Amino acid sequence: MSQQARAELISAYLDDQLQGEEAERFERLLKEDESVRREVEGMRHVVSNLRHLERMAPPPTLNQHVARRIALAGEQRSLLDRIETGMAGIQTPSNNFLMFALVFTLAVIVYLFAVYLNQDSHLQVIFDAPEKGAIVEDIEGATSVLMGSRLFLRQTDGRWVEDGLTAAEVEAAQTVTADSAAGRELLEHHPDLKGLTLLGDAVFKLHGDVIELKSSLVHGPVHGGL
Amino acid sequence: MYAVTTVDPRLFSSTPDLDLVERHRYGDAEAFEEVYSRFAALVYNLCLRMSGSPEEAEDLTQEIFLRIHRNLGRFNGKSSLKTWIYRITLNYCRSKLSVKKHRYPTAPLAEETEEGGVHLTDPSRxxxxxxxxxxxxxxxxxxxxxxxxxxxxxxxxxxxxxxxxxxxxxxxxxxxxxxxxxxxxxxxxxxxxxxxxxxxxxxx
The missing domain is CATH 1.10.10.10 (Winged helix-like DNA-binding domain superfamily/Winged helix DNA-binding domain)
Known part of the structure; x- marks a missing residue:
């Protein structure tokens, strides 16, 4: 018999939980085995000691502490209730308002993000493709681009030069930086250039003047069309 | 602070336990005081025997009575209030003791009780x-x-x-x-x- 099984029998015996054959078997074991008798006495001693353990009165301040905790919890609950009630007050008439506010906030976030991206795209000098412009999928590999009615040819130095311009004209081109006020004015408001995409430094003729529009910035990877 | 009712909840309760619970539900603060006075020693002693520390037993008892106060209104009378409180106490002690991987302090309880609880001495000894x-x-x-x-x-x-x-x-x-x-x-x-x-x- 395992120690655990023996302990269970002894414990049950002390609690008068053994019945029938089990009780008889244990009585026999008790008579025959001295070690079982010793264990019974040992466990009886344990039980007796436990039963005589004095009960302790809770510390006299405990009730005050409990009362304080409950009051504190009540105040917190009350505060939460007030907040919930207040929220409920807002919610009922203004559910639509909350939804609108949420959508508006999201829209603002999206707009700001778009502005940020746009700024980023300005840095890379990427604009929307012109309506009539040819779209070049792999702009980095392109050597010529049709922008509106103008054909631009890529030079070995990376500049885009309008077809038909002589080397002298290119050399004498008036330089305008894209992100300068004049550059922006050209790109944004000039009827011939409005909405056009500047991929990098571009030289073109505009009302008799040859202009080199410089991106002035590092050319990043080109993500869009012209 | 509490809801005001003109109906005495005691009219509807069938047992003393449920009577207390009903009174508590109706905001009778004395009902909880009664629960506390009936079960404080029981909860405290159980916590003391489970934790082995009077200080910890006091903390546990506070937390347990907070839970009793919060949940007393949900007591449905399927068991006795005493059994219900025993369950809350042991569940809470068990969770706390298992989280702490409770240490086995060796300081004698008799010394610890000087700061904590008070012996309910048997006057016949x-x-x-x-x-x-x-x-x-x-x-x-x-x-x-x-x-x-x-x-x-x-x-x-x-x-x-x-x-x-x-x-x-x-x-x-x-x-x-x-x-x-x-x-x-x-x-x-x-x-x-x-x-x-x-x-x-x-x-x-």
Whole structure:
């Protein structure tokens, strides 16, 4: 018999939980085995000691502490209730308002993000493709681009030069930086250039003047069309 | 602060326990005070035996009464209020003790109680008998702390709280056979510890 099984029998015996054959078997074991008798006495001693353990009165301040905790919890609950009630007050008439506010906030976030991206795209000098412009999928590999009615040819130095311009004209081109006020004015408001995409430094003729529009910035990877 | 009612809730309650609960639901602060005065010693002592520390027992008791206060309105009377409170107490102690991987303190309980609880002394005992009893109690208390919590709680409910196997099974939510096994293992562990302690005391 395992120690655990023996302990269970002894414990049950002390609690008068053994019945029938089990009780008889244990009585026999008790008579025959001295070690079982010793264990019974040992466990009886344990039980007796436990039963005589004095009960302790809770510390006299405990009730005050409990009362304080409950009051504190009540105040917190009350505060939460007030907040919930207040929220409920807002919610009922203004559910639509909350939804609108949420959508508006999201829209603002999206707009700001778009502005940020746009700024980023300005840095890379990427604009929307012109309506009539040819779209070049792999702009980095392109050597010529049709922008509106103008054909631009890529030079070995990376500049885009309008077809038909002589080397002298290119050399004498008036330089305008894209992100300068004049550059922006050209790109944004000039009827011939409005909405056009500047991929990098571009030289073109505009009302008799040859202009080199410089991106002035590092050319990043080109993500869009012209 | 509390809801005002013109109907006396006691008219609807069928047992003293449910009466208290109904009064508590209706905002009668005295109802909870009554619950506290009936069960504070029970909860505190159970926490004390489970934790082995008067300070910790006090903290546990506060938390448990906070939970009792919060949930008393949900008591449905399927068990007695006492059983319900035992369950809350043991569940809370168990969760706290298992989280802490409870240490087995070795400081004697008798010394600790000077800062914590107060002995409910049996007036029929003489001074010598009391000293012996306190000495034995100290050893048993120390040994109890070294018993696994699931065996300890079964032993505490049976031998200190004096509950029947059925009641213990109900409180712990286990079968009678499991109760019997846990009580036995707890007692056997205590027996071994106490015998070892006695041997150490008598050794030269």
């Amino acid at each position: 003489g001074p010598e008998e009391r000293t012996l009893a306190q000495d034995a109690a100290r050893h048993v208390s120390l040994a109890l702390r070294q018993v696994k919590p699931k065996f300890r709680e079964a032993v505490v409910l049976r031998d200190i709280e004096g509950m029947s196997y059925d009641e213990i099974a109900d409180i712990l939510g286990v079968r009678i056979g499991t109760v019997r096994s846990r009580i036995a293992r707890g007692r056997d562990r205590l027996r071994i510890i106490l015998e070892k302690t006695a041997l150490e005391k008598t050794a030269p």
